[in-house]
């Protein structure tokens with residue numbers, strides 16, 4: 001969070017207005033290399049708006065941010081090359097198959113050939129999609145489609161992964177395996193993961209660093225255990241509800 005560790009994501013007063021509506025209000029925090037950062041907040045808190053700005057997909061009204069040292073406003077193409085992204089609502093091209101779709105996404109990153117084929121096979125195996133790799137995506141269930149979405153977020157071997165509610169459509173086993181995979185990427189490969197979710201048990205199981213947005217404002221940012229202690233909460237649910245209720249009063 002602070003100190004000498006490398007800051008991979010850094011926001012300074014990031015702000016987003018949609019007309020008169022202030023969706024993200026002067027938000028500042030940093031995430032260090034290899035952290036799994038849990039980004040929480042009620043519906044409409046400003047999580048997706050923040051993530052989109054960090055990827056250079058939406059322009060801030062005020063403030064700045066850097067991802068992997070790239071300015072989000074002026075170097076968004078370079079930063080997106082090094083990042084993976086799973087948006088919250090993600091629709092797949094119905095007539096493509098997992099293989100053709102992932103090959104296409106890899107080509108957008110300028111990647112092709114045997115290494116990409118190997119990567120695709122590795123991801124399809126991991127997500128249990130090897131048997132359906134040549135089936136049309138139009139016939140996939142919600143969870144299967146979500147897994148393809150997750151695979152595309154990992155295809156370019158990203159250094160930072162932004163996941164907007166990644167486990168929403170997954171069954172319990174798929175969710176468990178996915179969270180463990182994120183943990184492995186972080187501990188063994190130093191990948192930084194920022195993920196937003198409403199599933200607080202997911203946050204509790206893999207995140208050390210968490211933040212809560214409430215009506216566009218940052219109301220908590222820190223080490224999960226330190227925050228629980230500071231707010232005298234036994235678990236994530238209790239702490240989250242306490243902080244949000246305080247912010248509303």
Ligand SMILES: Nc1ncnc2c1ncn2[C@@H]1O[C@H](COP(=O)(O)OP(=O)(O)OP(=O)(O)O)[C@@H](O)[C@H]1O
Pocket residue numbers: 018021023041042043044045046047048049050088
């Ligand atoms: N393009 C837009 N135009 C106008 N208002 C927007 C736009 N995008 C987001 N908003 C508003 O900004 C606020 C924050 O939205 P955002 O999608 O960032 O919330 P969120 O925390 O991701 O919520 P959820 O948990 O429901 O996904 C909401 O009130 C939303 O209606």
Ligand SMILES: [Mg+2]
Pocket residue numbers: 047048049088164
């Ligand atoms: Mg959202």
